[in-house]
Amino acid sequence: MPGRSVSKQTLVRLPAYLHFLQSLSGEERRYVSATAVAEALGLNDVVVRKDLAAVSSAGRPKVGYGRAELIAELEHFLGYDNSQDAILVGAGKLGRALLSYEGFPQYGLNILAAFDADPRVCGTEEGGKKILPMEKLSNLCRRMKVRIGIITVPGEHAQKVCDALIESGVLAVWNFASVHLNVPEGVLVQNENMAVSLAILSNHLKERFSTK
Amino acid sequence: MPGRSVSKQTLVRLPAYLHFLQSLSGEERRYVSATAVAEALGLNDVVVRKDLAAVSSAGRPKVGYGRAELIAELEHFLGYDNSQDAILVGAGKLGRALLSYEGFPQYGLNILAAFDADPRVCGTEEGGKKILPMEKLSNLCRRMKVRIGIITVPGEHAQKVCDALIESGVLAVWNFASVHLNVPEGVLVQNENMAVSLAILSNHLKERFSTK
Known part of the structure; x- marks a missing residue:
């Protein structure tokens, strides 16, 4: 519905x-x-x-x-039957793992391409997706009307990348960097925050052992 | 405190x-x-x-x-100053990305080793961590008193792996497989569920465009 x-x-x-x-x-x-x-x-x-x-x-x-x-x-x-285009920024180990992940199409996510600031990885591919230089990000996002951006850069670069994505028309950011991102109203940030998960795991063990 | x-x-x-x-x-x-x-x-x-x-x-x-x-x-x-040992099961692309991730020590997580069912990857290393055969899981967990298990196997194997971890003394499971895991009381499952995140992103875009 x-x-x-x-x-x-x-x-x-x-x-x-x-x-x-x-x-x-x-x-x-x-x-x-x-x-x-x-x-x-x-x-x-x-x-x-x-x-x-x-x-x-x-x-x-x-x-x-x-x-x-x-x-x-x-x-x-859930939108799984209606594929959404996305781009990924940061082709490090985590970014590459996501590019190669074969489960996304079944969830309606189609990663068009990746971007990276390192000229040594630009021009290569991962999981059949091209890794392009950052200068091409805005043009591709606008041309393809990309609304989802995936951030897998180190924390200190995440806000800058987020700003560039929003500037290029992205409305939903999937953030794998462990930092808080400031976004304008109407833009959603979904944090995949390992620090939070680890805090929950650690807290469980602490409570578990303090009640023994 | x-x-x-x-x-x-x-x-x-x-x-x-x-x-x-x-x-x-x-x-x-x-x-x-x-x-x-x-x-x-x-x-x-x-x-x-x-x-x-x-x-x-x-x-x-x-x-x-x-x-x-x-x-x-x-x-x-948050337990960041008190390192917890963990093991990881499933040395595929995502598992390898986590093994190589250098940020875990700062959050108090120390991955001791990884396990995989594929004999071709057993004996190799990733991020300086050994990848061992599944048969060694129980012994290592008990000997080292490992309380945290990270699951990065495909969904269909996740419950079996989870059972083996709990059997070996694990009390907190970090689950990257997109399936529900049944665990006994006292064991925590922290789901890193990409399907859920994608549903949230997709739903945001849907609401965003339906209000325009």
Whole structure:
């Protein structure tokens, strides 16, 4: 249902629902209930029921959701069936890993090209994607109407790269640098912040051992 | 303050505070107020004040926090000053990128070794870390009392790897596979889920264009 909006809390759970539904083998599960999804994922029943109701109107009392239909609705809602072009800046080890990652097309992400400030890597390829000099970034973004920029440069260069992306029309930034980025209103930054994840892991171990 | 516990909402903001404080140049900012931190990071004043009060008792009215002292307190709270050993399973492109990432020690993470099921990569090294066969995983984890396991295998193998890690004493799993992992109580899974991030980016673009 394009145009419908859901909370971020709901949004982050939808990919897990989709993955679970896809993992079920065909004929045996033509219909799936919210309860079954909740049990499999260790979530609260009521939460799952509300989430699914927000993206689908195909649920039937006592029967549940048609599995194929719900999968299609989730894929559509998540934009997986409608590929978005992106570019990546910073062709270091992490950048190259992302360029070679074969799973993005299934999530509707198409990386057109990468950019790097180092002339030694410009002109090479990774995962079939060209690595181009920074000077070409703006032109390519504007020409191809690229709206997603992926930042995999070292932290000290991230804000400058972010500014250049926004200047070139990017509206959503996927930030792998462990720094805070300032962006104008209307631009989204999705942080893939390893420092935050590590803090969560470390805190868990601390609590785990302090209660022993 | 070890042993103090904060909400997850607070915890995820602490690395950003730390990074901001570290980015300030020395003498000019011996003291920093919660308001200054809030302004720099685009956060609410009250939120920052409460967060900082939860990890530090060094704030002084009208003066603020001693910068060096607050940095030390945040580093300690986040466990960055107390290195945790980890092992990584799955030496593909993403796994190798993480093995080579030089930023982990500063966050208190020390990857001891990697494991892979492919005999062709076993015995090689990446980022100075040995890649070992899966058969050696349990022994090494137990012997070194490893509590953190990093999963970078394809989704279909992730649960099996996760079970093996927990069996070997791991209490915190950093999961880069885009699948839900079932773990017993007391074990934490921190998901680095690209599918979720992409859903958030895509949803932003959808909302952005539907309101135009």
